[in-house]
Amino acid sequence: DAEITQSPRHKITETGRQVTLACHQTWNHNNMFWYRQDLGHGLRLIHYSYGVHDTNKGEVSDGYSVSRSNTEDLPLTLESAASSQTSVYFCASSDRTGGVYEQYFGPGTRLTVT
Amino acid sequence: QKEVEQNSGPLSVPEGAIASLNCTYSDRGSQSFFWYRQYSGKSPELIMFIYSNGDKEDGRFTAQLNKASQYVSLLIRDSQPSDSATYLCAAESGAGSYQLTFGKGTKLSVIP
Numbered sequence: 594d595a596e597i598t599q600s601p602r603h604k605i606t607e608t609g610r611q612v613t614l615a616c617h618q619t620w621n622h623n624n625m626f627w628y629r630q631d632l633g634h635g636l637r638l639i640h641y642s643y644g645v646h647d648t649n650k651g652e653v654s655d656g657y658s659v660s661r662s663n664t665e666d667l668p669l670t671l672e673s674a675a676s677s678q679t680s681v682y683f684c685a686s687s688d689r690t691g692g693v694y695e696q697y698f699g700p701g702t703r704l705t706v707t
Numbered sequence: 708q709k710e711v712e713q714n715s716g717p718l719s720v721p722e723g724a725i726a727s728l729n730c731t732y733s734d735r736g737s738q739s740f741f742w743y744r745q746y747s748g749k750s751p752e753l754i755m756f757i758y759s760n761g762d763k764e765d766g767r768f769t770a771q772l773n774k775a776s777q778y779v780s781l782l783i784r785d786s787q788p789s790d791s792a793t794y795l796c797a798a799e800s801g802a803g804s805y806q807l808t809f810g811k812g813t814k815l816s817v818i819p
Contacts, residue, residue, distance in 0.1 A: 635811035693739040693758060694799075698750040
């Protein structure tokens with residue numbers, strides 16, 4: 594079955610370290626998204642991509658970067674991890690189904706920055 | 708700024724009752740709306756979407772859309788304890804956009 598996976602599922606890192614979170618989908622979807630979810634803030638969009646070599650900033654992109662070298666993967670990099678980036682990170686992908694673009698989420702990565 | 712507003716709850720209903728979850732949105736250009744269910748510690752799961760005014764039914768779930776009032780709702784009939792979760796409302800971020808703007812979610816508790 595087609596799916597979307599994220600790795601690692603849990604990560605503890607130190608302030609200042611570079612961290613990369615992986616996202617892989619086998620639906621062949623063009624659109625991919627990264628969100629963070631924090632208590633009191635809900636889901637907030639970090640970066641998104643509409644196809645290979647396309648990347649765009651979302652609402653809370655400072656300190657994060659993405660690259661899209663193929664359809665299946667959109668890795669999220671924290672250039673220099675900060676305690677404010679402790680959060681749960683979700684990757685999602687979408688394509689047109691029944692007239693709308695339904696987004697499907699990966700299982701999430703819980704990141705703790707100490 | 709495009710916003711989607713939901714009552715954070717918690718909303719408590721007895722088992723077998725109808726749960727009513729509500730959502731308002733600020734962007735009149737939004738055409739499509741989505742309801743997600745999120746169990747504690749899990750990722751959001753798409754329940755259903757709606758893009759036409761009126762009602763859309765899928766099993767025990769009914770989504771309702773009123774574009775004039777910028778209002779979306781989700782009714783859950785015959786609520787079960789397994790329906791206890793946080794429900795997220797999302798709006799397409801402008802007509803034809805692939806992005807979604809999410810509300811902060813309403814926590815539903817179904818009491819046996």
